Amino acid sequence: MQQNKLPRIVIAAPYSGAGKTTISIGIMAALTKRGVNVQPFKIGPDYIDPAFHTDVTKRNSINLDSWLFDEETVIELFQKYALNSDISIIEGVMGLYDGIGSDPMLGSTAGMAHILKAPVILVLPAQGMSTTIAAVIKGLKEFREINIVGVILNKVSTEKYYDLLKETIETNTDVKVLGRLPIADDIKIKSRHLGLVQNCELLNKELMIDKLIALIEEYVDLDQIISLGQNAEVFKIELTEEKELKKEYVNVAVAYDEAFQFYYYDNIKALEELGATITYFSPLKDPKLPENIDGIYIGGGYPELYAKELEQNISMCKAIKDKSEIGMPIYAECGGYMYLNKKIKTLENDEYNMVGVFDGDVIMTKQLQNFGYAELTAEKCSCIFKVGDKIKCHEFHTSYIGHNNEKLVLTEKYRNKEKVSWYSGSKKNNTFGMYPHIHFLSNINIAKNFIESCLNYKELGD
Template sequence: MCKAFMIAGTHSGVGKTTITIGIIGYLSKKYKVIPFKIGPDYIDTAYHRFASGNSAYNLDVYMLGDDYVKKSFLKHALSGDVALVEGVMGMYDGINNTSYGSSAYVAKLLSLPVVLVVDASGIAASVSALVKGYIEYDKDVKIKGVIFNKVGSEKHYKLLKECIERDLGIKAFGYLPQDDMISLPERHLGLMPIYETKGEHNFSILYDRIGEFIDVDGILDSCDVELKKDDLDDGKAAAKTKEDIKIAFAYDEAFNFYYQDSLDSLIYAGVELIPFSPLHEDVIPKDAVGIYLGGGFPEVFAERLSKNHSMLFSIKESIEKGMPVYAECGGFMYLAKKIVDLNGDGYNMVGIFDLDAIMTKRLVNFGYAEAEVVKDNVLFKKGDVIFGHVFHNSKMSGIHDDFAYEVHKPHSEEKWPCGYVYKNCLGTYVHINLLKYPNAVERFISHCKDYGREMGKYGI
């Protein structure tokens, strides 16, 4: 049995990620905390994993659908003592001008109590009107209380607390003062990935501030939902016995954007996943019969990646021999001829696709995307439909006419090609969560087995 609740915000930038990470770190001193993030964000979940010491999971209704979101949440939450879900954007901000997929939508889907983070800078009694709007907009959302961020002083907090509890009858669980020491480092696409902070940020200060200024025990006591194993209707068979199928996945400072459920889906299917570093190692793992190149920030490390000639050659040679490779976003950019930065400087990459990844000053095709599969490939069959997310500020320049996907945004008929194919390699800007596509997992494993047999790999 475990406690569960959500930290949501009135709007983006209100400080819910900082507060969530702080509460996770504080609670993890005493409890096993299983963290979750609503939406497609990879960076926040990496911070959650760092703070908790446990895997973090994305709950994305558009990409997974309601049923898979519920299954993922219950399965993983019940492995811990506390399940803490971080919301996305403002509480009611969903796809386009709806609340579909929003923090509020998921809170209702999972019957989670909500703690609302409010930016208190420049506000006093008006806070009651603000929070009342969030309570009454959808009364099926169970807002239990608020945490105030950027509070000017203890006196300021007492005023805010009095207003909220007097006018609305909900709890004020505490606050964080304005403090540059607890601000998280940022970069062009949001927070700087935890892998690049190099331990320079003192998270213990944040955890101490949480314990000093926020009533975390009060939050737990207010959670009237206690998850039980009886709630988990997991009709899946037991995980498959591990086979001699080894798939290498890039994992270092440059490549670390993976949905944990995607990795778990491969492991559950019997795969042994072997991490390797395109930055620091010379060749791919020798026993690998497939490669998974996740997203990340290869543009930040382009010069170092380009100088690792032996790794570039190892990957290219393997693809030319027919090794199955799936590359998403940053991994896809890595397979281009070059990555060209904003200064026009180009850095040689693997060169599987006769294209250059040109960095841009703004996001390209940003947001959720639906793709129709128009050609068989190592993951999908023609006619399949997949739901994903696009988040990159680069574009491919060059000529390539072998595509597996036709992509469009929700409620839009404008399409563009993606899913670049070369032999048994699939490269795409569209991120997906493999949990929703067990057939794609099995298909990729099957291609890896075939390759292993052709190469005479032991045990295949």
């Protein structure tokens, strides 16, 4: 066992919408501008925030999740990516203690900070408070004795108000005030039905990031943040031997463009480590699939926002459907699953034809149809599942698919301490799609099953 400082900071907030993503991005970008090698992480099942992290740090942001993974996997992932950096900035999820059900430490930012023994910096909007803000901070810190070491006050535009808040916090708590961020509409990232607008869609993104960096440099004590990260508890590193995975050499095409961006970085890495050569393609822009492929992986995203363009790319829709009909393994989740159905009906009642592997109509709604963590149990085989396989998952979508009564994968979760269940997914030929998002490191056998399906297809063609 070795010991390493592994400097690290968790950025948390009392609730969603407090500004932790904006401030996390700003800190990452400002430190990177200084030449600090920042390793970004995101707690929870998120795809949009990590894309911003990756863009400003030029290092892939890694998802950490204490419900999808066991604690050993969380620690292995963290140390794997943190080792070759100067500091890890770990953006939290929702409110500090918000996770699964009433357990404040399961799937929450606080739970992750405990696992990683990481100091926490709170992002706290301060409008309408003075001395009460100290009580809020003290309550958040002592509720489960989380190591909150600093606070950044958001939407505090005057120096006089900031000085008042700083004095009351530092007089009544042992938490350092590390600065503030004034109200500035030109650094606000807009939201929509599944979260923030994607990094790839932002207009004037460089100008926005430059303005954010300037504000962070002016109003936030970056040197103190680095110091607090460096003073984190020494991290005991278990040097485990790299497991030699059996490699099966196959070529997998992965859909990636503005409509399909929702992939965990480690899902792609897992396929590569199992022997897959990844080739990316665009369902929006490419006229055909890559050559010499043995399987297709279509992740989530926003096909409903690009439904017209996807429909107009007739040659790509036909190419994917043709591959499905000859038995090529195709796995699609959430947005990718929507794309493989017959059509998408938007909120404006416009209908757009999609690939048509599955005979379902995707209906967009204004409400979440399923949201949160669940567990999957396969009741039938597919290109990713063998009967009895289990894996944890996350669902987050505002559409539903009509005419889908297949009993392929049992989905179960607890809602108000009561177990609820439903079936997920569609299968045709060797194509399988479902709404739930999965992380292969929750059960690596699922990735192995997909690679095996691709290898079997390849051998049939040889």
